[in-house]
Every structure is written in C-alpha cells, then in structure tokens.
Amino acid sequence: MWHYPYGQAGDDCTSRLTALAAQVQAAEAQIAALRQQITALTQQQEQTQAQVAQMQTRVEDLQRKPPVHVEYHFDQLKVSRLDGTLNIGLSPNAQSGVDSFDVPVPGTWQTPAVGSEGAEPFIPGLMQQGNDFMNTNAPADLSAIASQNGMSLQPAELRAVLGDVTAQLGARIQHYARTxxxxxxxGEDELNAWRQGIMNKVKKxxxxxxENYVNRRAAESGGQKGR
Known part of the structure; x- marks a missing residue:
C-alpha cells in the first residue's frame, strides 16, 4: 500500500521536484545553444577551407603563366616578370645614347649626387606627391588600361605592379628633380610649375x-588562345 507524503514533507518534495525540473530545462537550453554554436563554427570552417582552396587555385594559375620580358628605351619603363616575380624598372641612366640604354637590375640605379642646394629641399615633397598618386590614381589607371585591352587583372597582379613601381619611384623623382x-x-608660381612639370614626367x-605591360600581357594571352 502506497503512502503519499502530506503536510510540510509533501510541500518540500514538490518544491524540490519543481527546482529539478527548472534545472533540467536550463541545461537543455544550454545544450541547444552549444549545438547552435558548433553548427556555426562548422559552417565557418567549411567557408574558410573553400576560400583557401580558391586562393591555392589562383596561386597555381599564376605560377603556370609563362615568363614575361619586355624592354623599352629611355624615358620608358622596363617590365619583366620571371617565374612569377614582377620587376618594373624606372631607370634614369642614359649612357651613350637612347638606343644603347641598358636597364640595370632594380634597386641599383644611380642618380645625380646629392647637393646642399638646388632641388634637394623639394625632393621629399615630390616623393609624397608620387606616393599619393600611386595610392589614389594609379590603381584606377592600371585597371582602366587593362579594361581597354579587354583584360581584367587579378588583384594580386595589380598589387604586384603597383607595389613594384612604388618601391622604385624615388630614384625616378630624384633624377628629374636634379636634372x-x-x-x-x-618665385612661388615658377616653383609650382617646376614641381608640376616633374610630376607630369613621372606620371607619364x-x-x-x-600600357606596355598590359599590351604585352594581352598579346601573350591572344597567342596562347591561338595555339
């Protein structure tokens, strides 16, 4: 025969059961929240793995591209990309003449000796203008030139071209400023015109x-398609 609690003892038992039920519900809610977090983390991991796979594919595509070697005369640039490494040389060193000009290894250009007078005080400001141009106008210029030739350069290639030119901009600006x-x-107006003339040369x-780099890339792409 069953005996049910009554009185104070029964009330205590009911309170305990109610408390246990509340704890169970709270635990179930926590478990459900943890499951949601695990699902979200799993999705993020899958997305990250997909992005890594895409980046790896792009790197492999760039590595499979054939080497590029383009040379130009004085007052132009040399663009060479060998084994995925892009070098754009800005070299102001004319030797015996334009046709005999030979572009040296990037980073080895010689500029006129630095003096205590003349253009030296203006060179830092010119370099700042050059960097501003590379950060603001040059990316759009390069993309527009590529688009005009029916090309769409990958972001990594755009950064490589812009970065290489920016790294070598100083020697070119110093050459024009000192020559x-x-x-x-x-006068201030004359100095401003002098500055503008130098920057126009550099931008050109x-x-x-x-233009030469994109034209060469477009020609190579057309040649590969025709094979």
Missing part, C-alpha cells in the same frame, strides 16, 4: 609602363 633646372627667379612614365 630639370630650377626656375631662375625662384608610370602610365607608359602600365
């Missing part, structure tokens, strides 16, 4: 390099 004569009277060289 283009300063205005005789040194950079855009010429972009």
């Amino acid at each position: 283009v004569p300063l205005p005789a009277n040194g 060289d950079i855009r010429t390099a972009f």
Whole structure:
C-alpha cells in the first residue's frame, strides 16, 4: 500500500521536484545553444577551407603563366616578370645614347649626387606627391588600361605592379628633380610649375609602363588562345 507524503514533507518534495525540473530545462537550453554554436563554427570552417582552396587555385594559375620580358628605351619603363616575380624598372641612366640604354637590375640605379642646394629641399615633397598618386590614381589607371585591352587583372597582379613601381619611384623623382633646372627667379608660381612639370614626367612614365605591360600581357594571352 502506497503512502503519499502530506503536510510540510509533501510541500518540500514538490518544491524540490519543481527546482529539478527548472534545472533540467536550463541545461537543455544550454545544450541547444552549444549545438547552435558548433553548427556555426562548422559552417565557418567549411567557408574558410573553400576560400583557401580558391586562393591555392589562383596561386597555381599564376605560377603556370609563362615568363614575361619586355624592354623599352629611355624615358620608358622596363617590365619583366620571371617565374612569377614582377620587376618594373624606372631607370634614369642614359649612357651613350637612347638606343644603347641598358636597364640595370632594380634597386641599383644611380642618380645625380646629392647637393646642399638646388632641388634637394623639394625632393621629399615630390616623393609624397608620387606616393599619393600611386595610392589614389594609379590603381584606377592600371585597371582602366587593362579594361581597354579587354583584360581584367587579378588583384594580386595589380598589387604586384603597383607595389613594384612604388618601391622604385624615388630614384625616378630624384633624377628629374636634379636634372630639370630650377626656375631662375625662384618665385612661388615658377616653383609650382617646376614641381608640376616633374610630376607630369613621372606620371607619364608610370602610365607608359602600365600600357606596355598590359599590351604585352594581352598579346601573350591572344597567342596562347591561338595555339
């Protein structure tokens, strides 16, 4: 025969059962939340693995591209890409003439000796203008030139071209600053015109390099398709 608790003892038992039920419900809610977190982490891991696979495919595609070697005369740029390494040389060193000009290894260009007077105080400002151009206008210029030739350069290739030019911009700016004569009277308007003339030369060289590089890439792509 069963005996059910009654009185104070029965009330205590009921309270305990209610508390246990509440704890069970809380534990179930925590378990459900953990399961959701695990599902979200699994999805993130799968997305990351897919992105890594895409990047690996792009790297392999770039590595399979044939070497590029393009040479130009003075006041232009040399663009060479061998085994996936891109070098764009800005070299102001003319030797016996334009036709005999030979582009040296990037980073070895010689510029006129630094003096205590002349253009030296203006060179830092010119370099800042050059860097600003590379950060703001040059990416759009390169993309536009590629688009005009029916090409769409990958972001990694765009960064490689822009980065290589930016790294070598200083020697080109120093060459023009030290070889283009300063205005005789040194007025502010004349100095501004002198600065603008130097930057126009530098920008023209950079855009010429972009055009020649893209034209060569387009020609190579057309040649591969025709094979």
